[in-house]
Amino acid sequence: MNIIMSLRSKKYFLSLLYTISTFFVVVSILLSLFLYFSFKSFGIDLINRSSQKLLSQISNNVDFIDSYVKNNNAALFSNLNATQLMYDDNINIYDTLRNINSLNNFVKSTPFIYSVYAYNGNLNRFYVAGSENNILDSDTFYDKEMIKLFESHGDESSNLPIARRLQLPHTSSSAYMDVYTYFISEARSNHSVKNGLVLNVNIDWIFNKLIKNQNDTASTVMLLNPEGVVVGHSKSKLFLNNLSEQSYVKKIMSYSQASGYFVDVLDGEKSVVVYSTIANLNWKIINVIPYRTIAQSIDKVKSITLTICLLIFAAGLALSYVISRRLYLPVGILRQKVESLLNKHSSPVELTNEFQYIENNISNVMDLLLSLSKFKNSNLNLLKQELLQSILNGKTPVVNRLKELNVRFAPQSQFIVVLFKIDFFEDFQINRSEEERALLRFALTNISNEIFAEHFHCESLDSGADHTISIISTDRDPNALHAELKILIRKIMDVNQSYFNISVSSFISEHCDSLTEIHDRYKKAQSYSLSRIRFGHSCIISHRDLLSNETEKVDISDHRISELLEALKNVRKDQVEKIFADIIQKLFLYDYNNIMFTLSHVTSSIFITLNHIERNSTVKFEIDYKSFHETIMKLETLEQIREAFFTFFDYIVTTLNTHKDKDKRYHEMIGTVTLYIQNHYMDKNLFQNAIADMLKISPVTLGKAFREITGETLVDYIKDVRLSKAKEYLRDTNYSIDEIIEEIGWGNKKYFSTIFKQNFGVTPMEYRFKSSQDKM
Numbered sequence: 138m139n140i141i142m143s144l145r146s147k148k149y150f151l152s153l154l155y156t157i158s159t160f161f162v163v164v165s166i167l168l169s170l171f172l173y174f175s176f177k178s179f180g181i182d183l184i185n186r187s188s189q190k191l192l193s194q195i196s197n198n199v200d201f202i203d204s205y206v207k208n209n210n211a212a213l214f215s216n217l218n219a220t221q222l223m224y225d226d227n228i229n230i231y232d233t234l235r236n237i238n239s240l241n242n243f244v245k246s247t248p249f250i251y252s253v254y255a256y257n258g259n260l261n262r263f264y265v266a267g268s269e270n271n272i273l274d275s276d277t278f279y280d281k282e283m284i285k286l287f288e289s290h291g292d293e294s295s296n297l298p299i300a301r302r303l304q305l306p307h308t309s310s311s312a313y314m315d316v317y318t319y320f321i322s323e324a325r326s327n328h329s330v331k332n333g334l335v336l337n338v339n340i341d342w343i344f345n346k347l348i349k350n351q352n353d354t355a356s357t358v359m360l361l362n363p364e365g366v367v368v369g370h371s372k373s374k375l376f377l378n379n380l381s382e383q384s385y386v387k388k389i390m391s392y393s394q395a396s397g398y399f400v401d402v403l404d405g406e407k408s409v410v411v412y413s414t415i416a417n418l419n420w421k422i423i424n425v426i427p428y429r430t431i432a433q434s435i436d437k438v439k440s441i442t443l444t445i446c447l448l449i450f451a452a453g454l455a456l457s458y459v460i461s462r463r464l465y466l467p468v469g470i471l472r473q474k475v476e477s478l479l480n481k482h483s484s485p486v487e488l489t490n491e492f493q494y495i496e497n498n499i500s501n502v503m504d505l506l507l508s509l510s511k512f513k514n515s516n517l518n519l520l521k522q523e524l525l526q527s528i529l530n531g532k533t534p535v536v537n538r539l540k541e542l543n544v545r546f547a548p549q550s551q552f553i554v555v556l557f558k559i560d561f562f563e564d565f566q567i568n569r570s571e572e573e574r575a576l577l578r579f580a581l582t583n584i585s586n587e588i589f590a591e592h593f594h595c596e597s598l599d600s601g602a603d604h605t606i607s608i609i610s611t612d613r614d615p616n617a618l619h620a621e622l623k624i625l626i627r628k629i630m631d632v633n634q635s636y637f638n639i640s641v642s643s644f645i646s647e648h649c650d651s652l653t654e655i656h657d658r659y660k661k662a663q664s665y666s667l668s669r670i671r672f673g674h675s676c677i678i679s680h681r682d683l684l685s686n687e688t689e690k691v692d693i694s695d696h697r698i699s700e701l702l703e704a705l706k707n708v709r710k711d712q713v714e715k716i717f718a719d720i721i722q723k724l725f726l727y728d729y730n731n732i733m734f735t736l737s738h739v740t741s742s743i744f745i746t747l748n749h750i751e752r753n754s755t756v757k758f759e760i761d762y763k764s765f766h767e768t769i770m771k772l773e774t775l776e777q778i779r780e781a782f783f784t785f786f787d788y789i790v791t792t793l794n795t796h797k798d799k800d801k802r803y804h805e806m807i808g809t810v811t812l813y814i815q816n817h818y819m820d821k822n823l824f825q826n827a828i829a830d831m832l833k834i835s836p837v838t839l840g841k842a843f844r845e846i847t848g849e850t851l852v853d854y855i856k857d858v859r860l861s862k863a864k865e866y867l868r869d870t871n872y873s874i875d876e877i878i879e880e881i882g883w884g885n886k887k888y889f890s891t892i893f894k895q896n897f898g899v900t901p902m903e904y905r906f907k908s909s910q911d912k913m
Contacts, residue, residue, distance in 0.1 A: 153461040161453025169446035188411035188424040196415045214321045214334045222255040222264045223332035240266035254335035279306045287330045300368035315340040356426040525598045531656035546594040546610025556662040558604040560640040560674040615648035645679035667729040702746045710790045721779045756796040807846045819882040868908040
């Protein structure tokens, strides 16, 4: 009973116990759910990674076989054994058998190639090697589908493998083999096949080799072309079936990712579908794994997760009680002390919890402390700053308000506005934090107040930007204070430089007779600050100084700018710097707006010239007008601007000189290359790679340099030299076409006449005949 009463009095303890226990219960449930779904996802991800590895191996192997077959098909097409069978109309039986035997040896050396056909269109005859060695006319040829392919693709070759079922020779109609067919053919003008070469690849051999290491016999692996047709399957019964209407195939075809996985129902069974893409064929590789293969491990995860949940829940309850007691201990002690003090003055009141009890008893004390704090924390300085800012903004203050805030000047005196502008402001912003900048401006206002206060009434304020303002109030004649005021300002600037390493420039307005005119004098001081571009950093400028240094209407002619641009194009750095220094010297006589306009004009003219140079050469300047113009506009003095332009000119000159040196080296190298080609055109191994190896440079660099200098590719130049030499042999000798081809180093005899006619408009024999007619 006593324990229950004790707990009822400890309401905060019970609240803590309930809250912490609830927290542990929720955490236990959430953690269990998280572990369960994480392990479940991990199991599927593990299967996906394993399948992706298998699919990647299949993809790589299919890529390799596809490339291998295409390359060998192209090589066989130009092979002497195959070309004799395809082109020779009078081949004897000995050569025929020898050539077929050579093709058969090729088939035997490549286990996944089932058979090779060489088709002679003139004889309408197929020469078969591999599955059987045979010579068959089209009428008796057993592969009727291949004849149809030739008829439908007579004037083109198959870039992609054609999946089909090949009827085996000398067997029943149900005996077939799944193959990929690659073929190259040539067509006559009527699109009929002139000749062709066919390679049939054994799909079953490929598939058995690719998936023989797969441990999961329940899964199914298949290849689909872009139309959703099965072009390869671990269960061959689906070969050439169109699965595009299957839900899982539609999903795969709609996904933009090249690979991935998802869970779907296939043939009434929940399965994990993993897919990947063979990029060069645009085929999809799909591995379908029954979900039951991972169900056992997921059930085990359920049991483990439930056990973990129960353990965490039990530990959480025990820990909740311990934590609640530790947290309640200081609260209980505090309550006992408050009660001991309260018993001396009043009886305790029953409240919701211990904190409310303690709060009610100390609230009066807190109210008293807050009241005292309001009196202590004065806002006089902030209010004064706001009043001075309103005066600068053109608002007329109430006189009584000036006295209330202890503003140290009389409304009837004369006023002068002094503006202190921070030099190198961009560096000031970059190198210092916002808090540091505010402190340094505050220090500048304090220094100004202390030094001016020895001679005048003064109030200073921070603009919050790149300057501070001091408003000086005096009864003395302002015209007689000019020299004294400059001395005090210089002292302020020196102190600020010495202690804080901050350079400032100062600008003094004309005097005014009332507070309402201070706004106008502040605006004039701001306009005077623009003259810093001519007078430089740490200057002290007043209205008198500007009157004695009136700007002139000096004209920098376009002819002078043209001379600058011409010197820049001719890479005469000394002359460029001399001309620009003369332009800067004249700008010292300009006002701010004309200086900025002239600099913009010069900058735009320079960049127009640079763009012209880039368009008419291969040189590239890695700088843009906008960024450079913005940089110039941020500079504060003409001296800084001159140094920035000199650096810019140095970059331009260095870039142009580097390009000239490179261009000279390229011309010398190309001269050597053209001379070498003229002397070695008869070498059949005269290729771009061989010349690059001789010069000890990369073929890409050589090709790029040759194209930049001559305007044509190196391959075209070698071809033109050889064709030119061929014309000389045709005109001046009695060599046969074959002999001329050997003399000029031409590699492919078959296309010589075609290329010759494309270049000169006539065949070699027509050119020889025309040349002989001209001689006569």
